[in-house]
Amino acid sequence: MKIEIRIPSPGESITEVEIANWLVDDNSWVEKDQEIAEVESEKATLPLLASHSGVVSIKVQSGAIKVGDVACTIDTEAQKPESTETPTDTTPQPEPKSEPKTQPQAAPQPQQESSPVKVTPLARKLMDEQGVSVEDIIKGLKKITTHEVNAALGEGGFAEPKQEPADRAEERTTMSQLRKKLSQRLVAVKNETAMLTTFNEVDMSRIMAMRKEYQKDFQEKHGVKLGFMSFFTKAVVEALKQHPMVNSQIDGDEIVTPNYFDIGIAVQTPKGLMVPVLRNAESLSMAQIEKGILDLAEKGRKGRIGLDDLAGGTFTITNGGIFGSMLSTPIINPPQSGILGMHNIIERPVAVNGKVEIRPMMYIALSYDHRIIDGKDSVGFLIKVKEMLENPERILAAGVNPDRLLLGI
Incomplete structure (x- = not known):
């Protein structure tokens, strides 16, 4: 009996996908629930699974295919091959090597x-x-x-x-569905939002000292390394609580302000830039944030970020510093209204208490939609993030100076 394997719907409003890669050969044996192909939509890359065991017959090798169309069939009545290695084992290796040596050539x-x-x-x-x-x-x-x-x-x-000409060859490749959608969204952001960027700089001395002092203990207890992203995520959440408009978004004629904080973490994958989401980041510990980011990054590298991982999000953090970026203006991830850009850490001379000292400094950038976020909120938000990163203990005190909290002033 031949079973048809049709392209499943990867999400609402998506009618066409692209077969990015077949993971099995045509007319080969596949097992039930085995991943046989990678299907790429405009939002994510999803695996195509075999519903039955049998011999697969590929109908569409690659390229665009509509949702619901037959990608392949599986013959469930075919006999499973006993071994695919016997022909190679019975073939003597010296024979093919000896033939060209004995044949007389020109x-x-x-x-x-x-x-x-x-x-x-x-x-x-x-x-x-x-x-x-x-x-x-x-x-x-x-x-x-x-x-x-x-x-x-x-x-x-x-x-x-x-004179022999230099190699001037050109290579043309078809744009993937994901890349097409990404390019459309980026252009739409520039055309449909009043995007503005404000900058500040952060002295990373305290955070770097904490990581150096507690890295071993943190890793032994939680099984994951202590990175910079957990500090930034915690600081962003506390700053968003004090500046809720930065966590808002426009829906028609209304402004929607969630009372939760789903933080998108921009991840570079082989398929392009994706922004999976850490749900309810306000309730996560530092270790849970680090584990969540590690899990999302691993999914991204394997091309297994699903639509559920990408849906929603109220604010985004992107780290161009891992690529060596000193300063940039990140682009908003719609329908969100704000995105924080991290950059590389460089030792620079700064004035500290009237003296010049060398400190590890990072530029940070907040791009925001000026239609709903005023300059006061944007600048105030970025200053709060800066203060909590330079004084991490303030994260525990909702961004307030612990001394003032203790004194009740």
């Missing part, structure tokens, strides 16, 4: 192949036309060009050889 070919001298394609063509070999031209050279060939055959007999 003399020039083995001489040219065994020669240590490299010959360019144009020079080889000219030598073949004139009926000469490498030994006839010159010995001891590591490379022969048309200039040496003409020089050896004598001046005047041939035209001056043209």
